[in-house]
Amino acid sequence: MGADTRADIETQETTASWPLTVVSVDVGGTKIAVATVLYKHEGGAPSIPWKIEVPTKAQRGGDAVLETIVEAVREGMGHATTPVAGIGVGTAGRVRVDDGSIAYAVESIMPGWAGQPVKARLLQEFGIPLAVMGDVQAHALGEARWGAAQGADTCIVLAPGTGMGGGFICHGRIVLGAHGFAGEVGATLNPLDGGGAVLESVASGSGIEARYEDLTGEHVSGAEISHRAYEGDEAARKVIEDAGRALGIALAGWVNVFDPDVAVVSGSVTKAGVLWHDALHKAYEAHVPAVLADLSIVEAGLGSDAPLIGASQYLLDSLGMGGR
Amino acid sequence: MGADTRADIETQETTASWPLTVVSVDVGGTKIAVATVLYKHEGGAPSIPWKIEVPTKAQRGGDAVLETIVEAVREGMGHATTPVAGIGVGTAGRVRVDDGSIAYAVESIMPGWAGQPVKARLLQEFGIPLAVMGDVQAHALGEARWGAAQGADTCIVLAPGTGMGGGFICHGRIVLGAHGFAGEVGATLNPLDGGGAVLESVASGSGIEARYEDLTGEHVSGAEISHRAYEGDEAARKVIEDAGRALGIALAGWVNVFDPDVAVVSGSVTKAGVLWHDALHKAYEAHVPAVLADLSIVEAGLGSDAPLIGASQYLLDSLGMGGR
Structure with missing residues (x-):
């Protein structure tokens, strides 16, 4: 049930306080974007001081893609100029809310991506709060909170x-x-x-x-x-x-x-x-x-930054630090 | 915008703490039910120790119906065995979220109900927190929180x-x-x-x-x-x-x-x-x-109590006392 899984996410804790950074990832079939998303003060708008894109090379298979993400996140951690509150990921495919793994992905576009334990792998590697969601969900949340629909309740x-x-x-x-x-x-x-x-x-x-x-x-x-x-x-x-x-x-x-x-x-x-x-x-x-x-x-209104800002926002929301 | 109106509701405050009562009203085209909804402790299930039904006599017009509601709420206040946190109303028709008035009602069933300032009138009379919503919305919330879908997140x-x-x-x-x-x-x-x-x-x-x-x-x-x-x-x-x-x-x-x-x-x-x-x-x-x-x-699962329990829950949710 959603209530249980949400509770699972919400039990994550962070010692970070503002200013803080979220390392955010947007995983697509052709490229992976990683950014540091900076929040200068509570309730303040996010900015993206650092961002890179690397090719997904999806045909290498899901295991290799996941390791590319791990390396990209590691690089992002190194570019954070504040404490890092956690990692937000928006990815192609459907994401299981209970464990942050990939439930389904189009095999011809991302072979072996289905089944990848995205949240568990990143948690193992970095040991900080994690939030994983679908890329369109991340895009939507980014636009709703900080983009074309900024401040919308519904x-x-x-x-x-x-x-x-x-x-x-x-x-x-x-x-x-x-x-x-x-x-x-x-x-x-x-x-x-x-x-x-x-x-x-x-x-x-x-x-x-x-x-x-x-x-x-x-x-x-x-x-x-x-x-x-x-x-x-x-x-x-x-x-x-x-x-x-x-x-x-x-x-x-x-x-x-x-x-x-x-x-x-x-x-x-x-x-x-x-x-x-x-x-x-x-x-x-x-x-x-x-x-x-x-x-x-x-x-x-946010262009290609929307999923990065949305995944970051979801991480903060899941920590009770998102202002909603 | 919803964000503003929600803020408006959330600025309502109550001094009540558990155990507490919400006086809840379900306004239909043929009858009006009023109940005291009792919460013994924080997070505890509601019970309905007292309830009455009075005929709506909708053909008298909206003004008369609203005064019948005022009298019924007054009677409910008298039957509360704990401090009253507020009043919850679920009513036939569409309810404006910004001011708790009736935006629309079927004129043949409830003549003159459209336009009635339900929240403002009850606030004027009782001066305690008010929450007004549609009766089906109240029914839905009652079932989702305490009925057939108890505990569902979505x-x-x-x-x-x-x-x-x-x-x-x-x-x-x-x-x-x-x-x-x-x-x-x-x-x-x-x-x-x-x-x-x-x-x-x-x-x-x-x-x-x-x-x-x-x-x-x-x-x-x-x-x-x-x-x-x-x-x-x-x-x-x-x-x-x-x-x-x-x-x-x-x-x-x-x-x-x-x-x-x-x-x-x-x-x-x-x-x-x-x-x-x-x-x-x-x-x-x-x-x-x-x-x-x-x-x-x-x-x-709650039968005709669902809208009463739902409107009561919405009042608590709007006060930040609903556990969600």
Whole structure:
């Protein structure tokens, strides 16, 4: 149960006080970013005085990736200019909330990443508080606390990129859920289709590309489809409008349930242009009562720092030092 | 913004300590229940040593209903055997989180209830901490903290009765949202229908009755439709199966997003029999990954006390005395 696992995390203790540093890691399929995240005083905004990126070289397998992370964290520890309160990790794949291991990862992208005991290995090596979460969850928490939705109590983050992820913030804290798998918005039903298809198949970048190929026989990039849509290509217009419309209807459903302060959209699909944005907003407004129609739907503000800041924030939240 | 309004509630203070009583009110269209909710020690389970119900007589108008509530609370205060920490109210209609007034109520059922300054009026009269929320939100919090989902960190409560309400618990606390309108599950899209219909139109009791009437020309009660379904009436079977199936698919979507510890179903539709339950479970399992398929879907456990216990809990949570 989530309550138990949360208690497990919360029993971690730190002797650090402000100013403090969290060493934060963002593990992706192609690169691993490590940063020192500095908090000068209690409640103060984080800054990133030091950051590096190293190639994941995921095809070496999960064991090697984990050791690369250990070395990168070690380097980060050496660059901290204050006591280190702990380590925050946001990673590709689904993360078990109970032990911070990888429950699931796409084998073709990160072979052998599933099953890796990320938290246990880092704890063994460094012996300081650890918090491990999904990279989209980290991104969402970063944007909600310090980015485009700064200070929001309730916030929905939707991230249509190659895939389709999301994160939900309630009471100012990320919702991880019983297993740690909360935020799987891409796996929900495609609202344009009464059949079995999921939202990711229409609203994500890979979905847009696949649908365009179905219609035209051509496999081209999402950016090219956006360009063609702008120039009037009917098939391109349709798949981009459908992507925005599906996401807008899905968002409306979650807004009816969450009544958020703000919604954040991020990811490559948000660059699809005015056609996508118009379809998103129009569909959203058509599926909520008037009182919810003026919701702020904003674009992410922290760029690639969001997961680093989010994972760091989750570490502080888990220590009861996050201000929520 | 929710953050501000929550701060507003949290600035309320009480001098009470355990043992303590909360006077709790459940305002419905036909009756108003008032109870003393007793907590013997910190973290201890609530009990209800005293409770009354009075008719709402809603057709008198909202002003009269509010004065009936004031009198009932006064009587409750007189029955408290410990210091009173505050007053908790769960009420029909949508409640504004910022000022505890009624934003919206069905005019035919509770004329003039919309706009009533419930929190301000009770504060004026009694001058002690107040917490006002929707009745389904109160019901959900009661079940999540002390009922069928006791101790759950993340919990979804779905209440298909005459209408279709719900409540979401994250981090052990009810999600009210930016305006206070969170939990409007009935207003989300009917997943059986790509058109504009909402979940309430197929999954609620009134929806079941209307759809049966559409198919047969007969208007009969939900209980009678359940009975006919049991006896093999095809139209009855269809509308009941559709109701369970729609709710199961909708639940699957929210589980993908929330990953709850447990889901609670309550309300008259849950009495529709094995046909409904089977359809619900089957549809749910077909729309989640295997790891989420064994979710506990349980029936509510507190009966009509749930909203009283939930509103009381929200008062304690808002005072920082709720243990979450």
